[in-house]
Amino acid sequence: MNTTQQTTSQENDKAGMDRRNFLKVSGTASAGLSLGFFVPERAQAADTPQLNVWIEIEPNDTIVIRYARAEMGQGSMTSAPMIIAEELEADWKKVRVVYATAHENLRSKRAYGDMASVGSRTIRNSQEYLRKAGATAREMLIAAAAQQWNVPASECTASLGKVTHAASKRSLSYGKLASAAAKMDAPKTVQLKDPKNWTIIGKSLPRVDIPDIVVGNRKYGIDTQLPGMLHAAVAACPVFNGKVKTMDASKVENRRGIVKVLNMGEFVAVVADNWWRAKEALREVSVDWDVGEHGTLSSAAIMAHFKAGMEQPELAVARNDGNTVEALSKSAKVVEADYFTPYLAHATMEPMVCTAWLQGDQLEVWSSTQNPEGTLAVSAATAGVPQANVKVHPVQLGGGLGRKSPQDFTRQAVMIAKAMPGKPVKMLWSREEEIQHGLYRPASLMRFKGGLNASGKVEALHIRVSAPSILATLLKLPLPKGVDGQAVACFNDHPYDIPNTLVDYAQRNTNVPVGFWRTVGHSQNPFGRECFIDELALAAGKDPVAFRLDMLPNNEKSKRDRGILEAVTKAAGWGTALPAGVFRGVAETEGYGSWTACVCEVSVNARNEVKIHRVVIGIDSGYVVNPDNIVAQFQGSVVHGLTAIFWGENTIKEGRVEQSNFNDYRMMRLNEMPKVEVVIAPTGGFWGGVGEPAQAPLAPALANAISAAMGKRIRSLPLKNHGLTLKA
Amino acid sequence: MNAEGGLRRKGLKGLLLAGVTASFAGWRVAFAQRMNSGRLISLEDMVQPVVKGAKLLKQDVQIVAPVLADNGSLVPLQINVQSPMTDQDHVTHVYLLSQRNPVTQVAVFHFGPWNGRAEVNTRIRLAGTQDVVALARFSNGEFRFNQMEIIVTESACVDAS
Amino acid sequence: MSIARVQWPEKITTGDVVKVRMLIQHPMDTGYLQDFTGKVVPRNVIRLVTCTLGDKEVFRIEPSSGISANPFFEFFVRATSTAEFKVEWTDDKGVKRQHLQLFKV
Numbered sequence: 001m002n003t004t005q006q007t008t009s010q011e012n013d014k015a016g017m018d019r020r021n022f023l024k025v026s027g028t029a030s031a032g033l034s035l036g037f038f039v040p041e042r043a044q045a046a047d048t049p050q051l052n053v054w055i056e057i058e059p060n061d062t063i064v065i066r067y068a069r070a071e072m073g074q075g076s077m078t079s080a081p082m083i084i085a086e087e088l089e090a091d092w093k094k095v096r097v098v099y100a101t102a103h104e105n106l107r108s109k110r111a112y113g114d115m116a117s118v119g120s121r122t123i124r125n126s127q128e129y130l131r132k133a134g135a136t137a138r139e140m141l142i143a144a145a146a147q148q149w150n151v152p153a154s155e156c157t158a159s160l161g162k163v164t165h166a167a168s169k170r171s172l173s174y175g176k177l178a179s180a181a182a183k184m185d186a187p188k189t190v191q192l193k194d195p196k197n198w199t200i201i202g203k204s205l206p207r208v209d210i211p212d213i214v215v216g217n218r219k220y221g222i223d224t225q226l227p228g229m230l231h232a233a234v235a236a237c238p239v240f241n242g243k244v245k246t247m248d249a250s251k252v253e254n255r256r257g258i259v260k261v262l263n264m265g266e267f268v269a270v271v272a273d274n275w276w277r278a279k280e281a282l283r284e285v286s287v288d289w290d291v292g293e294h295g296t297l298s299s300a301a302i303m304a305h306f307k308a309g310m311e312q313p314e315l316a317v318a319r320n321d322g323n324t325v326e327a328l329s330k331s332a333k334v335v336e337a338d339y340f341t342p343y344l345a346h347a348t349m350e351p352m353v354c355t356a357w358l359q360g361d362q363l364e365v366w367s368s369t370q371n372p373e374g375t376l377a378v379s380a381a382t383a384g385v386p387q388a389n390v391k392v393h394p395v396q397l398g399g400g401l402g403r404k405s406p407q408d409f410t411r412q413a414v415m416i417a418k419a420m421p422g423k424p425v426k427m428l429w430s431r432e433e434e435i436q437h438g439l440y441r442p443a444s445l446m447r448f449k450g451g452l453n454a455s456g457k458v459e460a461l462h463i464r465v466s467a468p469s470i471l472a473t474l475l476k477l478p479l480p481k482g483v484d485g486q487a488v489a490c491f492n493d494h495p496y497d498i499p500n501t502l503v504d505y506a507q508r509n510t511n512v513p514v515g516f517w518r519t520v521g522h523s524q525n526p527f528g529r530e531c532f533i534d535e536l537a538l539a540a541g542k543d544p545v546a547f548r549l550d551m552l553p554n555n556e557k558s559k560r561d562r563g564i565l566e567a568v569t570k571a572a573g574w575g576t577a578l579p580a581g582v583f584r585g586v587a588e589t590e591g592y593g594s595w596t597a598c599v600c601e602v603s604v605n606a607r608n609e610v611k612i613h614r615v616v617i618g619i620d621s622g623y624v625v626n627p628d629n630i631v632a633q634f635q636g637s638v639v640h641g642l643t644a645i646f647w648g649e650n651t652i653k654e655g656r657v658e659q660s661n662f663n664d665y666r667m668m669r670l671n672e673m674p675k676v677e678v679v680i681a682p683t684g685g686f687w688g689g690v691g692e693p694a695q696a697p698l699a700p701a702l703a704n705a706i707s708a709a710m711g712k713r714i715r716s717l718p719l720k721n722h723g724l725t726l727k728a
Numbered sequence: 729m730n731a732e733g734g735l736r737r738k739g740l741k742g743l744l745l746a747g748v749t750a751s752f753a754g755w756r757v758a759f760a761q762r763m764n765s766g767r768l769i770s771l772e773d774m775v776q777p778v779v780k781g782a783k784l785l786k787q788d789v790q791i792v793a794p795v796l797a798d799n800g801s802l803v804p805l806q807i808n809v810q811s812p813m814t815d816q817d818h819v820t821h822v823y824l825l826s827q828r829n830p831v832t833q834v835a836v837f838h839f840g841p842w843n844g845r846a847e848v849n850t851r852i853r854l855a856g857t858q859d860v861v862a863l864a865r866f867s868n869g870e871f872r873f874n875q876m877e878i879i880v881t882e883s884a885c886v887d888a889s
Numbered sequence: 890m891s892i893a894r895v896q897w898p899e900k901i902t903t904g905d906v907v908k909v910r911m912l913i914q915h916p917m918d919t920g921y922l923q924d925f926t927g928k929v930v931p932r933n934v935i936r937l938v939t940c941t942l943g944d945k946e947v948f949r950i951e952p953s954s955g956i957s958a959n960p961f962f963e964f965f966v967r968a969t970s971t972a973e974f975k976v977e978w979t980d981d982k983g984v985k986r987q988h989l990q991l992f993k994v
Contacts, residue, residue: 106795116884308927374881377798387796405885407798469923475883476801477855478830478921478954507923516885802957826955830921834955842947842967844906849963853919853955 049182051137053100053111054084054130057178061161063090068100068112069122070370071209072397072404073636074691075629076122078207082625083127086200087134087193090174091161097208099394102372106387116371118405118516120592120689123625127687135190137181144180145172195623195684204628209396221368221395224355224426230259232416232427233278236267236437239291239655240511244268246288252281261285262419269416275428294511295655302510302652303340306445309466309506316482316507318492322500327460331451335539337532339446340716341524342649344517345438345657347665350398351431352409356417357424358383363390364424365414368397370405378407382414401640402516406439406474432660439515440650442468444487446528448535451500456540458551460500463491463529468509470516482507489521490529490589490696495558496551512652518640519692522591523699527717530587530700535713544586544704545569560683561588564595564620567681572599572616582613585704587697594621594688598701604709609727610719612642612702618679619693622686630690631678637694638676643668645699646719646726671728767828771875774825774832774861779871789874791862800854800880807862809846809872813839819846821865828858856883893976893988901994905968909948912961913938913978919954933981935960942992943972968994 048064050056056064065084071077081097084090105112113129138158145163146153149170156165164171174181195201212218237243247268249261257277262269268287272278328334355366356379363383369375372392380387397404413427429437444467451460469484471477483492483505492503517523537547548565552558565588569575574584581603588597601614617634624630647666651658659665703714706724714722775784792806811819818841824834837848846864854860857880863873896910913935920932932954940948947966971994977987 110795110879114879114884116881118885305925305927312927314929371881371884373796373879374798374884377794377796377881381798387794402885406882471886472922475886476853476922477883477886478919480830482921506927508927509923510925806963824955829955831953831955833951834953836951837964838949838951840947842945843965844967845965847963847965849961851957851961853957 049178051140051178051182052133052186053108054133055088055137057174057181059175059178061091061094061173061175063088063095063161063174065090065095065097066100066112067097068105068115068126070115070117070372070394070397070400072117072370072400074117074122074400075207075626075632076117077209078205079123079625079629080126080130081208082200082203082205083123083130084134086198087131088138089158089160090134090200092200092205094161095208101394102376102392103390105373106376115373116405117400118370118402120691120693124593124687124689131192132190135192136186139187139190140181140184141174141177143184143187144177147184148172148177148180201623201625202627204626207629219395220350220398221353221355221366222350222398222428224353224366224395226355226357226424226426229355229424229426230271230273230420231275231278232269232271232413232425233275233282234267234269234412234416234427234429235282235285235287235433237289237291238436238657239289239294239297240437240513241294242289242291244287245290248286251284251286255281260420262416264412264415267412269412269427271416271420271425275426279430291655297511297652297655299651299653302443302512303445305510306443306466306508309508310445310447310464312506315464315504316479317502317504318481318483318488319501319503321498321502322460324460324462324500324502327500328449328451328462331460332454333452333539334449335452335532335535336447336449337535337713337715339448339528339531341441341444341446341527342651342717343443343512343514344441344523344644344648345435345650345659345665346399346401346403346517347435347662347667348397348399348401348403351434352404352429353427354410354413355424355426356383356410356413358385358414358417358421361385361389363414363417364393365390365410366393366395367410367413368395368400368404369407369410370397370400370402371407374405374407375410378410379414382411383418401518402520403439406515408439431662435650435659435661435665436657438650438657439474439513441517441520441523442470442487442514443512444524446525448528448532450532450536452536452540456542458496458498458536461494461496461498462502463488464504464506465491465525466506466508468512468514469507470514470520472507473509474513474515479507486521488525490525490591493590494529495561495590496533496548497553497558498551511655519591519695522589522693522696523644524717526587526589526591526696527699527703530589530697531703531707531713531715534585534700534704534707543575545574548586548588560595560620561590563683564588564597564618564681567620568597568599568616568618568679571618571677571679572601572614574599581709583705583708585701585706585708587700587704589693589696589700591693591696592689592691593686594619594690594693596620596693596697598697600698600701600705602702602705602709604706604724605727608723609725610706611727612674614677615674615698615701616677616679617694617698617701618681619688619690620681620683621688621690621693622682623684624680624682627680630680630694633690633694634678635676638698639668639673641695641698642672642674642702642726645702645717646724648718649721668726669728672726768858769827769832771859771861774827775863775871775873778823778825778863778865783870785870785872786874788872789862789864791860791874791876793860793876793878795877795879797854797878797880798882800856800883803852803854803878803880804849805852805860806849807837807847807864809862809864811846811864811866813841813844813846815841816867818867819864820867822846822848823861823863823865824850824852825861825863826852826854826858827860829853829855834860854878854880856880856886892986893978895974895976895988895990897992901968901992903968903970903994906965907968908963908965909940909974910961910963911940911976912959913976914959915978915980917952917954917956917958917960935978935980938962938976938978940964940974940976942966942969942974968992970994
């Protein structure tokens with residue numbers, strides 16, 4: 001379709017002419033973006049003018065737009081440039097997207113702002129400055145044309161890569177104006193386009209990386225190839241936080257192709273001329289691990305630990321409306337239930353991989369990372385070199401899902417590179433290593449107690465969570481009032497009109513390391529909340545949708561919850577007749593700045609096989625940048641979500657994770673995938689995230705449908721533990 | 729998650745210039761150990777409890793720290809204050825203030841002419857990406873300050889940015 | 890057991906402005922973390938550090954939980970005459986420790 005090849009990072013960074021004149025233009029955009037004329041090292045010659053750090057225009061009208069975050073299949077490498085192109089009035093067919101790099105960002109005083117692809121934040125956090133960047137460049141192009149024609153800029157318009165002066169029927173393409181435009185002063189304020197005039201934002205444009213992916217040209221971290229590159233296989237202690245006591249590599253040290261065996265304290269590495277040899281040799285390195293007191297930990301002990309948390313005297317209070325305990329004691333009907341969700345490894349299709357090359361005091365890193373600035377900082381610290389000496393080359397990620405924002409594996413790779421100075425080393429984890437050394441989605445025990453009045457209205461709701469804290473353990477962050485926001489997500493901020501709500505939290509950490517799994521707290525808490533709401537509806541004898549709508553008044557606080565619930569249930573035909581044996585379940589939740597809902601239609605046969613007839617799932621993300629990308633996100637979420645819902649759990653025995661590969665950490669199969677009907681119901685006026693909220697309402701909607709089909713409540717995941725399987 | 733993205737992006741707008749004399753009669757003396765809730769507080773809220781309306785200029789103070797911090801629990805940070813450090817003209821205190829930590833006053837350092845240099849180097853904890861402020865009190869009762877944004881890369885997942 | 894390591898250049902002449910480096914062993918527990926038994930590790934941070942040369946106080950620090958574990962401080966002092974350097978610190982538990990070293994001019 002167009003010239004959308006990725007420029008490789010090597011091309012980006014070839015030392016060209018060292019002309020770097022940095023002109024900071026003040027007052028043009030929100031703080032955090034400098035529309036300076038920082039020129040990164042590139043192979044481009046002097047004839048490619050740069051209008052600002054985001055946009056360069058080639059004489060042949062190609063518009064080079066920079067993308068400053070990671071691409072891991074979520075599609076923002078297309079959506080973010082679309083936003084710039086919109087305001088720029090570019091011809092999308094002529095746009096070419098290239099990565100900005102972390103080292104360029106550091107050198108330019110962070111002209112590109114934040115670079116982490118986390119929290120479904122790329123679009124919503126960068127849209128304002130990206131739009132301003134596009135608009136600013138547009139105004140400079142118009143000013144250049146106006147100057148050349150000696151006419152007022154107000155009489156000129158920009159559209160589809162050209163500036164036109166209608167009165168004199170003259171027009172010039174951006175390629176011809178770029179040099180002059182680059183010399184213009186950037187305007188201090190710019191007018192952004194009215195959303196109703198958008199011609200690029202809102203279109204389902206194909207992702208810019210598709211052609212390369214299809215022909216196998218796309219460079220993922222795992223594809224990194226460098227001359228003389230060595231390969232490293234690593235193994236950390238199977239019991240978390242254990243250390244090497246003794247290591248015996250005598251069996252493999254002198255084997256063909258084995259270059260070095262390293263005892264790094266927290267892990268062992270075999271460096272070889274190819275990865276297979278390294279991995280096979282690693283199996284025969286005998287290590288005596290010091291596991292401390294953690295070698296007896298089990299899932300049963302963890303559950304007991306969580307249960308003890310439920311009873312602990314000191315709890316952190318996340319929400320306290322009215323007087324819940326008193327209201328519950330007086331309720332006409334009280335419903336109580338415990339819900340449980342397990343630890344989950346990420347199982348990104350591409351395991352952890354990082355290539356590092358230390359030459360003297362210069363370090364180059366190719367890391368499949370969601371957080372290139374984190375990679376830069378940790379690499380420099382680990383290698384003991386100044387941050388200015390580190391280059392982080394961008395690569396596409398084969399899945400991130402939150403596992404690749406922390407830098408634990410980067411640190412390992414750089415430690416190995418430091419031990420092999422002068423040689424590039426690609427460190428790759430095996431699937432077993434990835435499953436067993438995860439930063440798991442925390443297991444969580446949730447206790448619900450709801451009180452109904454005589455007319456079946458919810459008057460009190462008490463939710464207590466007993467679970468590890470990601471923020472306190474992984475990030476060592478202080479918890480305001482002792483509350484980890486992720487552990488109580490969608491509980492402490494639930495939208496329902498319930499006069500008495502109490503949400504409290506018992507922080508219950510274990511030796512199992514926890515981290516950010518896609519959708520984080522919203523990957524598990526909506527299951528508890530929306531299933532329990534159904535239990536209350538059942539106790540009140542009310543239809544689950546009507547029951548929810550009753551508690552979601554059409555006011556500022558809950559109108560969007562109401563809106564998406566109505567849109568999705570309407571698309572699903574809620575309330576219409578179903579064939580015998582087919583049942584529906586519904587769920588609604590908010591998260592990451594968006595509102596989502598889901599309806600599932602299932603039947604369960606005598607062999608406990610679940611047939612999913614329909615998944616109707618939708619989102620109100622405010623504005624929509626690329627509808628097809630949202631559809632793709634939902635489809636992907638259903639794959640990821642159903643995999644977790646039916647089979648996902650990591651159990652602990654003798655301090656270690658029992659699962660190891662896809663034989664015992666099962667993924668969905670192609671023929672099991674149901675049809676996904678996506679409802680995009682944007683109400684405009686805000687920018688909500690998409691990547692993670694897409695998954696949030698699926699588990700509860702499905703569980704509610706299955707509960708209706710079976711006549712008994714599903715209160716824990718995965719479903720396989722209830723004897724249920726997914727029917728193809 | 730907090731929704732303070734916009735606030736953090738704007739950094740510490742509203743810089744105090746010479747001659748600001750706002751008074752804060754209500755501040756408790758025990759400000760040093762007051763906990764905030766993880767929100768990003770304004771420059772004014774950070775410095776006024778210490779400055780209390782005295783003359784404050786943004787000069788003579790240098791903060792040396794990494795722009796990108798790899799580990800929020802261990803951020804090296806150095807503060808240099810220009811001063812002859814004589815009996816007549818010296819730094820008496822340096823306050824290290826955090827925009828977002830639960831305890832705003834990270835540390836107070838006491839100086840005198842006997843130090844010869846008003847310089848201190850330490851390692852601090854930062855609860856997420858934020859600005860730090862180094863505030864120096866001089867023997868004539870005036871204050872000088874500087875500020876710096878430090879990106880805590882490891883907490884990218886939670887920092888509203 | 891909380892101990893300190895203090896360093897300065899070997900050769901010091903009167904009038905030199907000497908860099909003093911101090912590392913104090915202390916966990917600086919913030920009080921926000923629960924251990925694996927479910928108990929909060931109580932807050933215990935060093936609240937006051939005083940450094941004296943002879944009987945003259947030459948540096949004073951009021952740290953908080955915002956100072957990293959194993960507090961590290963580097964500061965300067967003008968050398969006058971040989972004296973005993975003492976650093977003393979007190980934490981939330983009221984534990985007081987000190988370290989003595991001869992500052993030879």
